[in-house]
Structures are given as structure tokens and as C-alpha cells.
Amino acid sequence: xxxxxxxxIIFSQIPxxxxxxxxxTVAAVMSFGYALIEIGLAFAKVVSGERTSxxxxxxxxxxxxxxxx
Numbered sequence: 001x002x003x004x005x006x007x008x009i010i011f012s013q014i015p016x017x018x019x020x021x022x023x024x025t026v027a028a029v030m031s032f033g034y035a036l037i038e039i040g041l042a043f044a045k046v047v048s049g050e051r052t053s054x055x056x057x058x059x060x061x062x063x064x065x066x067x068x069x
Contacts, residue, residue: 001037004034007030
């Protein structure tokens with residue numbers, strides 16, 4: 001992810017974007033790549049069996065209604 005950020009910073013320094021029509025494609029690929037990395041990391045956390053939380057409170061089968069409030 002750091003490499004993608006560094007690459008975006010380098011691309012932002014290119015002075016004339018009118019001649020770089022391929023840059024839009026590169027940016028879209030990088031965005032999808034970043035999203036896939038994040039989805040993969042989230043999926044790996046869920047598959048590992050760890051309890052997850054969306055708002056800072058644990059959710060899951062073993063948590064009763066009183067714990068969720």
C-alpha cells in the first residue's frame with residue numbers, strides 16, 4: 001500500500017496530463033488494486049476466526065443482546 005501511495009505521488013508530479021491518456025487507466029488499476037488488498041485483508045481476518053467489530057463493540061454469535069447495547 002505504501003508503494004501505491006509513492007507511485008501516486010510520483011505520477012502527480014508529471015506536468016502535462018493532456019498527453020497522458022493512459023494515466024487514467026493506471027489510476028483506475030491502482031485504485032482497484034488498493035481495494036482488492038483491503039478486501040483480502042478483511043476476508044483474512046474474518047476467516048481466521050477472530051471476533052470482529054464494526055463500531056468498536058464486538059459482534060457475533062457468542063455475544064448476547066445486553067453486550068451489544
